[in-house]
Amino acid sequence: MQLIKNAKILVHGKLVKRDVLIDGKRIVQVEESITSEVPTYDAQGAFLSNGLVDVHVHFREPGFEYKETIATGSQAAARGGFTTVLAMPNLNPVPDTPERVAKQMTLNDHNGVVHIAQYGAISGDLVSDTVSNIEEMAHQGAIAFSNDGKGVQTADTMLQAMIAVAKVNKPLVAHLEDDSLIHSGVMNAWKQAESLNLPGITGLAESTQLARDLVLAHATGVHYHVAHVSTKTSVELIRLAKLKGVHVTAEVSPHHLLLSDSDMLTDDALFKMNPPLRTSEDREAVVAGLLDGTIDMVATDHAPHGAEEKAKSFLEAPFGITGIETSFQLLYTKLVKSGIMTLETLINRMVKAPIQAFNLEASASVAVGQSADLALFDLEHSTIISADQMASKGKNTPFIGWKVFGTTLVTWVDGQIVYDHASKNN
Incomplete structure (x- = not known):
């Protein structure tokens, strides 16, 4: 199990603070506050969306x-x-x-x-x-x-x-x-x-x-x-x-x-x-x-x-x-x-x-029972699009050098972290 603390999710068009508990590949709890002795990621107010x-x-x-x-x-x-x-x-x-x-x-x-x-x-x-x-x-x-x-x-x-x-x-x-x-x-x-x-x-x-x-x-x-x-x-x-x-x-x-x-x-x-x-x-x-x-x-x-x-x-x-x-x-x-x-x-x-x-099996809401395919975005701080940071082999975009908000911080697939912005491995 793992817990995402202090995230903001969309509820009826508004961003609200929620904690999200994941067990295996599924979301099992979404509440204003969850206390659990499991590995925890502090979202620090970032926006948590379905992938x-x-x-x-x-x-x-x-x-x-x-x-x-x-x-x-x-x-x-x-x-x-x-x-x-x-x-x-x-x-x-x-x-x-x-x-x-x-x-x-x-x-x-x-x-x-x-x-x-x-x-x-x-x-x-x-x-x-x-x-x-x-x-x-x-x-x-x-x-x-x-x-x-x-x-x-x-x-x-x-x-x-x-x-x-x-x-x-x-x-x-x-x-x-x-x-x-x-x-x-x-x-x-x-x-x-x-x-x-x-x-x-x-x-x-x-x-x-x-x-x-x-x-x-x-x-x-x-x-x-x-x-x-x-x-x-x-x-x-x-x-x-x-x-x-x-x-x-x-x-x-x-x-x-x-x-x-x-x-x-x-x-x-x-x-x-x-x-x-x-x-x-x-x-x-x-x-x-x-x-x-x-x-x-x-x-x-x-x-x-x-x-x-x-x-x-x-x-x-x-x-x-x-x-x-x-x-x-x-x-x-x-x-x-x-x-x-x-x-x-x-x-x-x-x-x-x-x-x-396309009738996909993916989840469209951060809710109990939905798959833990999630992405956490930083909406508050800006960054510059840089070719050096790209994971793709292709750097062919005219947007390099643009100032943007919304950097991806973490991406989970089936409850497992597959990208972590803070990790030196990415």
Whole structure:
């Protein structure tokens, strides 16, 4: 058993002091004051939350271990306060068969320090027009299905995938990208692209596929989840689809909430991600969508790369930004402390909504009987985001040097400490 003393937890939207007693993997008591002769951690008034949930991460193993491994990725997750993550299938080999899904899940369990659920690929090698064996992959434990990193180019492939995924009652997660509209673009097609003399990617590459998919989702009844929403038009389409009864959920990444293409002043590939940073109007639209629930949740799209890769020019560097270690800090600082969003809403978008949408076993409240997957955050003191302190192999983020509040102090998974900010081992 162990006791967390003097923590603050959210109760009806307000922070209140509570002690929390853990026995094994479960919370067994939550009271204003608990006295027990067990190992005790003094939270000193820090904010205790359920562990955060990220439905969109890339841990790169197998195939790209120089970018990230399951061990380093999950350690980065723990450092960010995440206790459950969903790993995308763009690996080598791609988990596009039941056997590969089972093997990947075993690898995740063996090497991870947080709970790692695994996506299966919609179609072979993420690009085939032939839909994978969805039923058997689900039977092996695939949490959902996606070709993340690649847009499904043909309507019939998407239709057949939706039919198959609907039968197993899992989410189908779409990376929206019409290849015919990309034209070798590397950033948003707008004034800043012209200023930097870089080829642009129109927002239509996202929204036209979304419109197609929403019609197909309505016809099939599948749970359709939109990855990394980035445009105002996409927000409007999702809002309308929800009103029409389409079973659609959506996520937005921290960088699309906090940055726009106007922040890109030079040819700096740390700002290169897919979808790209859009206009200020788009950024305001995704923030508004997250606030009103059109966008259900935050997901980091944690995408680590090697330092040499991201040191290249915008034209040559890979798309991708890390985010799992910095997302809560950034969003608490820029959205909650600024008064745009309440802490309760942020936790809802980073814990409750993903648990509900993906039917996860994780706990959504600090309460008796719930699993002891917890994170303790320092909301009072600021720190500077530093590459030297990151657990991820990838340091590819433009947020290095930002002043933030909300540092993760401790993360527990199944009642065991997997990250301790004060420990010299982290």
